Every structure is written in C-alpha cells, then in structure tokens.
Amino acid sequence: MRISVIIPVYNAEKYVRDAVKSALQFDEVIEIILVEDKSPDNALQICQQLAEKNDRVKLYQHPDKGNHGAGPSRNLGIEKAIGDFIAFLDADDYYLPNRFDAERELFKNPDVEGIYGALGVHYYSEKAKEQYYQLFGDRLTTVYKHYDPKDVFPGQLHMLGSFGLFSIDTLTVRREPLMKKMKSLFKAHLRLHEDTEFLFRLSYYLDLYPGILDKAIAMRGVHENNRITKVDMRFIDPAFSRALLWKEVDLWYENENNISEEVKIHIKRMYRSFEIAKAPTFRKWGMIAKYLLIDYKSIRSGLYNINFRHSLIS
Template identity: 50%
Template sequence: MKMKISVIIPVYNAEKYISKAVESALQLDEVYEIVLVEDQSPDHALQLCHELTQKHSRVKLFQHPDQGNHGAGASRNLGIEKATGDFIAFLDADDYYLPNRFDAEKELFKDPKVDGVFNAIGTEYLTEKGKEEFQSKFKEISLSTVNYPTEGEEVFKGLLSLTTKTFGTSFHLNSLTIRRAALEAHHIRFNKDLRVHQDSEFIIKLAYHCYLKTGNITEAVAMRGIHDDNRITKIVKYSPQYNQRQFLLWKSLNDWAISNHIPTEARKRIYLQYKSFDLSLKKGLIKYCTILGEALKNPEILKTKYRFTYYNR
C-alpha cells in the first residue's frame, strides 16, 4: 500500500524558493498533500502560495486565524492540525527534497513499532555571501547526518551525548518522517514560544516519546539551502544573543524533563546544559559566586564543553 505523507512547509519571506520546494515534494508519489502555512511574509510569498494551490490539487494553503506572524513552531503546529495523511514530513521553504527522499521509509515503516525515520541531508550554497557566512561559523558540512545506524532509546541517548560512541550532529527536521498517530498519542508539538531552536527541542522530545530509527544516513535525501538570510549564520557562536537562545532552549527542555520524570541520567544532562547557559548570562562577581555554588552541588558542570568558553569571559 502506498504511503500517504503530508508535507508541512512553513512559509516566511521565501518567494525566491517556495516554488522549488513544493515542486520537489510533488514529484514524489508518497506525498499525499503539501500543507503550506503562510506566516505573514513581507515579500510576495503569499501570492505565490495561492498560485501553487491553483496549479496543484495536492497543495493546500493555510494562515493563522489572525493572519499574523507567529514563527516557524506555531506554523508547523498549525500544519500538523490541518494534515490528513498517515505520516508527517517537514520541509523548510528554502530547501528541497531529492528523488530518494522516502525510499528508506517505504521499507522501515512496514515494522509497526517504528514511529519515525530520519535520514541525511546535504548542503547547497545559494549565494556567495551565505556560503562565506556559513563557512566562517561552521565546518564545511556536505552531509548532515549521524555517525552510525541506531534506533529506539539509543537515539534519545545519542542526542544528549549519553552513548559510548559519538552520535554525531543532530539530524535535520527535513529528513524526518513521523506517524501522525504517534504525534497525537504523545501530544507532541513544537514550542511556539521558541522563535529559534524549536526544531531541536521537538526532535529531542520526539526521540524520548517515540521509537525512531535511522534510514539513509550515507547519502542526502534533501538539500538545505544556504543564502544571505539564513538565521543560523547571523548569530556569533557563544555571543550573548547565542547564549540567550540556547538558555531558552535548554530551560524549556529542563522544565519538560522534570514534568515528564525522564530517567535521572538524561534529566541531569539536560539540567547541566541549561545551567551552563544560565551561568553564561550572569555578570560580575555574582557570576563567579553562582558558578562556585553550582560546582559544589554539581561538580560535573565543570566538565561541560561550555565551561571555558563562558566562564573565562
């Protein structure tokens, strides 16, 4: 039986790219529908979205009830609510799928215990400035993937660096396919209050609540577009703005870990991440007094990879 996949695309300021993103999904037989959620774009993206719905019957367009701007997390949540396929996949409006996007899924989802599958994605430089900014902040990344095949609880542990082997970078949302029933059963949604990193938080929560499995991790199934307006390249790593955004991410995860009573080892790792960014935002004498107090309670915090970056500034 052919898979029925709903592809959710949040659309904001993407008039240059949205048509290619949609066309790349339409080429795939497994795509049952494409759910565009337009988020009050300042460009002509909304007009293009209307044109795409008129041209293709599988393309559906939605906006927030107030037609306002609510961010990618809220837009993806709205897309999940409107989706009618058996599976959910995501695609950023400035990225696109490759023809092999769902090849692994077609086999792996025959196993009913598998809730979600994730794969590798590639990087494409769309502008020279975007390329320079990206490469000045990150290593040359031709393939965003994990280091070895894994599934179930090991995925969650790998994302938190709790495995004996190095798991690698977190997988990209563009590479994920999840059963819609699994999202509903565990009430998993994006944190609409996080304007950035809501995808990272979603993936960690998903890996805890659902049974995820690696698919194709050796070759790209989608391409991430790097251009002048990528938010990921605009913030200097370990700058106050970067630290603040990381703090909000890990604080949210820490609150979630406590309320869900997740295992002690994982809960402590999340707490240390949260606390290290919390400490990075403090200044002056109070900062060092707080570090000392925290180190006495949790000596492990002095071993976090953020210690020297933050504490010695």
C-alpha cells in the same frame, strides 16, 4: 504510503517554488501544506499561484493572518494534514530524489514510528558561503551510526558522546502515534530551536529509526537571510538561545515521572552550562568558581559546551 509534507513559509519568495517542486516529485506525497506566516515579501502571492496550479498544494494562514513563527505554523499544518505520514520541509530547503527511499521499506514494519536521515548543504550564493561556511562547511548533518530507537533520546541530549544530529527536514513520522503519544507538538512561545526541542521530546515518546545516514536525502539552503543563522550569529549570542532551549527541556522533564535520574541530572547540567556561557565575563567566572566548588561534573560539561557550542547549533 500517504505522506503530508508541511512547509512553513516566511520571507521565502525566492525559494518556496523549488521546495514545493522537490516534494511534488514523489507519488507518495498526497499533499503539500503551505502555511504562510505573514511574510513581508511576496511569498503569499507565490503560494497562491502554486496552490492554483496543483491540486496537491494546499495553502493556509493562521486564523488572524498574523505572524506566529515556524512552530505554530507546523502545528497548523499537522492539524490540517490528512496523510498517514507527516514530513517536514523548510521553505528555503529542498528534497533530493532519494528522500523517501528508506521509508518505503522501513515503514512496512508497523513498529517503526519515525525515520530520520542525513541533510546536506547548498549555498545559494558565494556571499552566503563566505558568511556561513565556517558554521556548516560541506558536512552532512547526520547521526553517525545506526542506533537502536532507545538510544535516540539520550543521543539527542548529547549523552552518548559523538551521536550526531538529524534535521526536521529529514524526519518522517506516523501521524497516529504522533498525535496519540505527544502531549504537545511544537512549543508556540519558542521562536528559536523549536524544532530541536520538539525532536528531543519526539525521540522520547516515539521509536525513531535510522534511514539513510551516509548521504543527503534533503538539502539545507543557506542564504544571507536564513532565520537561524541570521538571528543566532548576528543578534543573539548562541549560548543565550541555547539556554532558553535547555530551560524549556528542564521544565518539560520535571513533569515526566518515567525519566531516569541520570537523564534529569544531565539536562540540568546542560541548562547550567549555557547559563554560564551567556553570562557577562565578570559573572561567568564567578559561576564557574561556584560550580567548581559544588558540582565539578556540571562545570566540566559546561566548559565543554562553551567551547564547542557552535557544533550544537541546529
């Protein structure tokens, strides 16, 4: 296997060295692509040092050297990648030694277009643990059992009950079907949950297989300045950011003729449920009353997702 590991880098001067080191341990990794996204800290200088010290580490910036977000940074990395396989890693996360154990075997089957595994949690400080333990705990982010590839798309859409989740840090895909079958990669205008939206579409277009699900193959690094946790929990209501995500999914499926009516209805319900959840209290109950009258299934789904929305944060 020839794997390209893509790492978007923003405000991660404390962590990017360990991320790169964790990827360099694998002989299959032929290159680590750092896409520096105009960090306000010293991440660029550290990335330059890493690229100077190791030929496998390659450093890029956006053509205008501006800040464009994680999605466009990953897109640039994919564009530059030369490996037959693409893997992703956030700059404050890291791989474990078993990261590609399942890939070595499963990718011998040419029908396997992508493999996903389980993500663990590492708290960089006691303060971070105090802040975010309620959200992440010590739980694995994983799919709960081995599913057929045809079930991954409805499972990611929360149509199969307790399907679980997988992280982009634990995903490895064949470059060729990724470029041929995906009509677009990461959505440039999404600053939150762009990876979740990408995984929804990826699981629709590609056959994704389970790898190691019962133990971590990579670790989510949790600290006080995590992008998702800080933005989602302090500045933006999680329901608001999720409503934007499901609005994007709603727009996507309208252009896909092969998606079943059942899936389309479910996507519409999920979008409605987070629209309700982000509404002001006085408006929220009016919306609930409306949907109780015209669409009981939608509101039942909506109430479920209001009550358990924190478990859906990626």
